Amino acid sequence: MPGDFAQVLEGRLAALGRAAARSDLTQLLAHELGDPSRYTLEGPEIALHPDWAFALSLLFHELAVNALRHGALSIPEGHVDVGWHIDEGNLVLSWQETGGPPVRRPSAPGFGNLLVRYAAVKLEGSANLLYFQSGLRCDLRVSLHACWPQRRGAMLIAPRETHTLPTRAM
Numbered sequence: 001m002p003g004d005f006a007q008v009l010e011g012r013l014a015a016l017g018r019a020a021a022r023s024d025l026t027q028l029l030a031h032e033l034g035d036p037s038r039y040t041l042e043g044p045e046i047a048l049h050p051d052w053a054f055a056l057s058l059l060f061h062e063l064a065v066n067a068l069r070h071g072a073l074s075i076p077e078g079h080v081d082v083g084w085h086i087d088e089g090n091l092v093l094s095w096q097e098t099g100g101p102p103v104r105r106p107s108a109p110g111f112g113n114l115l116v117r118y119a120a121v122k123l124e125g126s127a128n129l130l131y132f133q134s135g136l137r138c139d140l141r142v143s144l145h146a147c148w149p150q151r152r153g154a155m156l157i158a159p160r161e162t163h164t165l166p167t168r169a170m
Helices: 001-023 024-031 050-069 109-122
Strands: 039-042 081-088 091-100 127-134 135-143 154-158
Touching: 024 039, 024 050, 024 081, 050 109, 050 135, 109 127, 109 135
Parallel strands: 039 081
Antiparallel strands: 081 091, 091 135, 127 135
């Protein structure tokens, strides 16, 4: 399946390219998910440092591709709900697929699963993939102070003011 490998690799590289142009959490998610009638996004506006956009772009690309191939977005009735908030210096995000085909837990984690978990760990957090009959859920918690690979994380943009997170000594 060399064609499949090339297509998957091309998709991942394209996701990285988009990260450089889109440094807002909502924009990253919207681009990966495509048709706005198929998803709901809810959370505060968050401007991402380019390194964070890089990591999260990979993570969201993997979740979206899986949803398109096997999950909720593989059928017309499927839907993805993504919600997030800030909690004690952490981005807490939940990706929930509904209305898709029945979900089965894979017998072994695939590369996409490992990539999602790796990106979360590199951002000093975790990604928990839950395989419910009603759809996949990914619970993500990552530090806003994480470094990827050598710079500070993100900043939260409040409605009237901008909060810049302190840099961390390396």
